[in-house]
Amino acid sequence: MTIETTALGTLALIAIMAVVTLATRFGGVFLMSFVRISPRIESFINAMASSVLIAIIVPMAWEGDAGARLALLTTAVLVLLIRKPLPAIALGIATAALVRYLG
Amino acid sequence: MNPFTPVYHLQPGKVRAEFFRLLPISLFVVAFGAAFGLAASQAGLSPLQSILMSTTVFAGASQFAALDMWGTQVSVLPLVAVVFAINSRHLLMGASLYPMLRELPVGQRYGILLVLTDANWAVAAQDYQNGRRNLEVILGGGLVLWLAWLLGSLLGVYFGGLLQDPQALGLDMVLGCFLLAMALGGKKSPRVLVAWSVAALASMAAYWWLPPNTHVVIGALAGGVVGYFWLEGSKQP
Numbered sequence: 001m002t003i004e005t006t007a008l009g010t011l012a013l014i015a016i017m018a019v020v021t022l023a024t025r026f027g028g029v030f031l032m033s034f035v036r037i038s039p040r041i042e043s044f045i046n047a048m049a050s051s052v053l054i055a056i057i058v059p060m061a062w063e064g065d066a067g068a069r070l071a072l073l074t075t076a077v078l079v080l081l082i083r084k085p086l087p088a089i090a091l092g093i094a095t096a097a098l099v100r101y102l103g
Numbered sequence: 104m105n106p107f108t109p110v111y112h113l114q115p116g117k118v119r120a121e122f123f124r125l126l127p128i129s130l131f132v133v134a135f136g137a138a139f140g141l142a143a144s145q146a147g148l149s150p151l152q153s154i155l156m157s158t159t160v161f162a163g164a165s166q167f168a169a170l171d172m173w174g175t176q177v178s179v180l181p182l183v184a185v186v187f188a189i190n191s192r193h194l195l196m197g198a199s200l201y202p203m204l205r206e207l208p209v210g211q212r213y214g215i216l217l218v219l220t221d222a223n224w225a226v227a228a229q230d231y232q233n234g235r236r237n238l239e240v241i242l243g244g245g246l247v248l249w250l251a252w253l254l255g256s257l258l259g260v261y262f263g264g265l266l267q268d269p270q271a272l273g274l275d276m277v278l279g280c281f282l283l284a285m286a287l288g289g290k291k292s293p294r295v296l297v298a299w300s301v302a303a304l305a306s307m308a309a310y311w312w313l314p315p316n317t318h319v320v321i322g323a324l325a326g327g328v329v330g331y332f333w334l335e336g337s338k339q340p
């Protein structure tokens with residue numbers, strides 16, 4: 001099935017995207033309302049939550065250029081050393097810009 | 104309803120504070136929004152359509168992916184599949200907040216999820232790991248991120264040429280660095296480190312061998328399985 005990108009068709013496509021995205025925002029919480037939260041389920045949820053970030057970042061670093069990798073490395077080292085997220089993020093971004101400028 | 108069910112009250116003052124706490128990162132989101140607005144114009148969307156998409160979808164990666172599929176006609180099922188796959192991480196993010204969200208009235212519970220996205224969720228998740236319950240950041244932080252995404256999209260549609268190359272400024276790394284800082288700022292126990300290693304391996308395996316855009320969910324679920332079998336406080340997996 002295809003939709004022509006006329007004015008009306010584009011509206012329909014945007015509506016479809018909005019509904020699908022909303023379903024992902026609501027769906028996890030909706031499904032969890034049928035689950036009894038045992039300590040084991042809570043432990044699953046907590047481990048999953050911090051793993052989401054790793055599962056986003058690791059492939060990003062893998063496919064990224066030198067700028068991307070050094071940016072993540074800079075942020076990681078700084079946040080572990082100085083424990084302040086904002087300077088760590090800012091210097092990470094600056095590192096990406098610098099490496100790409102020099103490269 | 105069970106009278107002993109704890110109730111979470113969203114505090115308006117804290118919602119405002121979280122709005123301003125995420126204001127700095129939102130400035131970068133404006134730059135991303137501008138990149139989207141420009142790309143949407145180039146893909147043939149009218150200004151109004153671009154803004155409407157950013158307003159109602161509010162999920163940058165999936166919006167960029169949709170533009171790749173745009174033409175004189177668009178196949179619906181592939182569009183649904185790609186948008187769902189990229190945004191399926193929201194399912195896990197929402198589920199992870201459930202222990203707090205269930206204490207909100209249903210209207211508020213789903214209301215604040217309208218603006219659930221990576222950055223505000225990452226802050227809430229990190230706070231939760233550190234023993235602080237913070238749903239206010241989902242609402243306040245989500246609103247400022249949403250407004251920034253709209254503002255950026257508007258700027259991109261009308262003044263797209265201003266920001267030709269966001270990559271040269273490192274702006275594509277904002278979210279990655281932000282999420283990494285949030286992850287490393289959380290609690291680190293042997294259990295968490297094992298979960299992270301499993302998540303990293305599983306996400307890379309999915310990235311190489313499974314359909315595109317499945318790696319986040321696969322990696323996160325794999326990390327969750329570690330938690331399922333290795334409970335907090337026990338010494339052995």
